[in-house]
Amino acid sequence: MxxxxxxxxxxxxxxxxxxxxxxxxxxxxxxxxxxxxxxxxxxxxxxxxxxxxxxxxxxxxxxxxxxxxxxxxxxxxxxxxxxxxxxxxxxxxxxxxxxxxxxxxxxxxxxxxxxxxxxxxxxxxxxxxxxxxxxxxxxxxxxxxxxxxxxxxxxxxxxxxxxxxxxxxxxxxxxxxxxxxxxxxxxxxxxxxxxxxxxxxxxxxxxxxxxxxxxxxxxxxxxxxxxxxxxxxxxxxxxxxxxxxxxGRYYQKGDQPGHPTGPQVQVDWEGAYPIKANLKVAEIPEGSELREAAAAFNARYGEFLQLLTRAYNGQPSLLLEAVPTMFEFRNTILELIRNPLPNHPGMNGSPTYEIPGSTKQAAPTRQSEVIA
Amino acid sequence: MSNRFEAFLGLSVELTAFSRFDLLGTGLAERYLATLDKVVGVEITDTLLAAFVALPPAEGEARIKAVRTTILGNELLGDVARALIKLWYSGTWFELPLAWMERFGSRPADTTFVVSPDAYVEGLLWKAIGAHPAGAKAPGFGSWAFPPKIPALPELDSKA
Known part of the structure; x- marks a missing residue:
């Protein structure tokens, strides 16, 4: 041991x-x-x-x-x-x-x-x-x-x-x-x-x-x-x-790890919105609709984690209620990602997953230094 | 973002009553401006945008009145603006009315068409009525047991 x-x-x-x-x-x-x-x-x-x-x-x-x-x-x-x-x-x-x-x-x-x-x-x-x-x-x-x-x-x-x-x-x-x-x-x-x-x-x-x-x-x-x-x-x-x-290739039965031999997979590496990696709400201009939407998403995600907690603590049927919320998250994430990020030409927004009340979030002061 | 695109976005916010975030969130704003340019031509599009930019900065009732008289009530611009509203809501460009074509000449690209597969999916009408496009953007198993989510109307002046 x-x-x-x-x-x-x-x-x-x-x-x-x-x-x-x-x-x-x-x-x-x-x-x-x-x-x-x-x-x-x-x-x-x-x-x-x-x-x-x-x-x-x-x-x-x-x-x-x-x-x-x-x-x-x-x-x-x-x-x-x-x-x-x-x-x-x-x-x-x-x-x-x-x-x-x-x-x-x-x-x-x-x-x-x-x-x-x-x-x-x-x-x-x-x-x-x-x-x-x-x-x-x-x-x-x-x-x-x-x-x-x-x-x-x-x-x-x-x-x-x-x-x-x-x-x-x-x-x-x-x-x-x-x-x-x-x-x-x-x-x-x-x-x-x-x-x-x-x-x-x-x-x-x-x-x-x-x-x-x-x-x-x-x-x-x-x-x-x-x-x-x-x-x-x-x-x-x-x-x-x-x-x-x-x-760029599918695996098929009998293939060895690292050596797929199946049909080709088409990947368009440019076919994605150019989001800013690890975006934080503090980097989005105050008063902008994007900032409001990013913060609202985080709050909603926080509520969702509480809902899952209740589901995992004796109310499993709440998981069924959680399903529409997850699809709602898809719609909001799509919107956040398609909105251009103000002051960052060529870059788009993103969900930040900064959950309110979480202690694992980066110190906000460090973030504001990054912007300054 | 160019001034032209900004003006198009501002006009679209006012015509659709959806926010900039909502409109940009469709991923289709640039394509809709390009659609306008293609169908009615850059000249008429610029006239429409110029009319919007020149609107008095009034709010509430006065603003709505100005949009009505200057844009929606304008012989050249009114039908184009209405087609733009329908475009945002349904993802479909609807052919301009016969009267407009007789007055200003028909345009070869002015036929009824769906702009793109995702334009149908991102039509504002689905969001406006708390529904989803059939066959796309499914809202999840059991979502039908909950009341539809209809976005709140943007705050209009109380007198409006």
């Missing part, structure tokens, strides 16, 4: 909170890239991004199910939940920043890093966590609650720590004749509350279903055990879907 292994139930709950944060944090970058695509072009890319972002929503809900299964309290309105962009993520021996930007080669390079399957090389095996290289001011996603200045080798390793924590704590509990799966079953989100959600949602009630849930998240992202498909062999993992766009 290494120094960063999960030892207490409270720590496992905190890890699962961070897993929810991590899964949620991938949604704004993917959504923004998706809706930055101009009408009539990049239909393949639109489809790829749409499928992936919906699966990230599923992962968020799965993580909430695991947390509920062990008696935790999912809280998407907790001040440290919503990430400030750019936020940092582990990628092997370095960490990198993931931000809000338009569909582009740069955006795809970042998305590949998010989903990259990564095994520690032999010389690093058992060497523990790695020193952060990104600024301590950025939100570190998938980090260890006890070691904020360090990061895991990969997101896969972060989830492995959770899986091992579940095994360890459940074995301990068993020795004392109990279980860690004491959560109220009515708090589980099951398929009837989850419409068209990118895969099967199942209740987490015990060690087996919890480990299956974690495996599903990892396999949909990076593939199963080095292969390009998830373990059902029918769905290409996110990493390889993004790679299809970068390489």
């Amino acid at each position: 290494s120094s960063y292994s999960i030892r207490t139930l409270d720590e496992l709950k905190e890890f699962l909170h961070r897993a929810m944060q991590l899964e949620h944090a991938t949604i704004p970058p993917y959504l923004t890239a998706l809706y930055s695509i101009k009408p009539g072009v990049n239909q393949d890319a639109t489809q790829v991004l749409r499928v992936i972002v919906v699966e990230e929503m599923l992962h968020l809900t799965i993580a909430a199910n695991i947390l509920n299964a062990i008696g935790g309290t999912p809280d998407l309105a907790r001040p440290d939940f919503a990430a400030s962009y750019p936020a940092s993520l582990p990628d092997g021996e370095t960490d990198f920043e993931v931000g809000i930007q338009a569909f582009s080669r740069e955006a795809l390079a970042t998305f590949l890093k998010i989903e990259r399957p990564a095994q520690r090389p032999k010389q690093l095996a058992g060497k523990g966590l790695i020193q952060r290289k990104t600024s301590a001011n950025t939100t570190a996603l998938g980090s260890h609650p006890r070691y904020e200045d360090l990061h895991f080798y990969s997101i896969g390793e972060f989830y492995s720590a959770i899986a091992e924590g579940i095994e360890y704590l459940e074995a301990e509990a068993h020795r004392q004749g109990t279980t860690i799966f004491t959560g109220d079953g009515s708090r589980q989100i099951t398929p009837e509350f989850y419409y068209s959600g990118g895969g099967t949602l199942f209740p987490v009630t015990d060690r087996k279903s919890a480990l299956e849930a974690i495996a599903l998240i990892i396999e949909q992202g990076e593939g199963d055990g080095g292969g390009i498909y998830d373990n059902d062999e029918h769905e290409l993992a996110h990493y390889y879907r993004f790679e299809e766009l970068v390489k």
Whole structure:
């Protein structure tokens, strides 16, 4: 057992909170890239991004199910939940920043890093966590609650720590004749509350279903055990879907990772609105309609996170009410992205995802210095 | 943004009662100005924009009256302005009335046509009535159980 292994139930709950944060944090970058695509072009890319972002929503809900299964309290309105962009993520021996930007080669390079399957090389095996290289001011996603200045080798390793924590704590509990799966079953989100959600949602009630849930998240992202498909062999993992766009070619059955041999994929890298990356409300002129709309979107998004929190805390039917809100977000994001950004010729607006009441947002003073 | 485009946007805000943000949010403002140029010609478009820019800066009732008499009531500009309103609301350019063509001459590009596939989708009429275009921009499963969201009318002068 290494120094960063999960030892207490409270720590496992905190890890699962961070897993929810991590899964949620991938949604704004993917959504923004998706809706930055101009009408009539990049239909393949639109489809790829749409499928992936919906699966990230599923992962968020799965993580909430695991947390509920062990008696935790999912809280998407907790001040440290919503990430400030750019936020940092582990990628092997370095960490990198993931931000809000338009569909582009740069955006795809970042998305590949998010989903990259990564095994520690032999010389690093058992060497523990790695020193952060990104600024301590950025939100570190998938980090260890006890070691904020360090990061895991990969997101896969972060989830492995959770899986091992579940095994360890459940074995301990068993020795004392109990279980860690004491959560109220009515708090589980099951398929009837989850419409068209990118895969099967199942209740987490015990060690087996919890480990299956974690495996599903990892396999949909990076593939199963080095292969390009998830373990059902029918769905290409996110990493390889993004790679299809970068390489301009679809994968087909029998292909090796990195070498798709299927039909060509048409990608128009210019076919996206030129949004300003990681825009903050403070950068939009005061009194402008764009600023008002960006701030209104953030407030509405904050309310939405509260709605999800209630849904994950015993009112699963609220998820059905949340559906029209998500489609409303699509319409607003499209409008924000099509509006030119005042004082920035050739650049457009963007949702900023600065959630009111969140402590993870960049200090406003730093932003005003940037403008000045 | 050019002065010409600014004037077109200002005119469109006044004619449609939607905000600049809403109009720019359709992603179609430039294309609609180009449509006007193509169908009625740059000269008439410029006359329309000049008439808008020259409007007295009055607000409320006086402003509305000025738009009515100077633009909507003008023999040359009125029908063009009405076609522009319909264009914003439906994404379709509607052929100008026969009387206009007889008076000012018909234009080869002046036929009824949908500007582009996304113009249909982004028509303001859907937003105005809290609905969505059939086959596009679906509002999500179960949204029909909620009342339609109709945007508030922009604040007009209370006397208006």
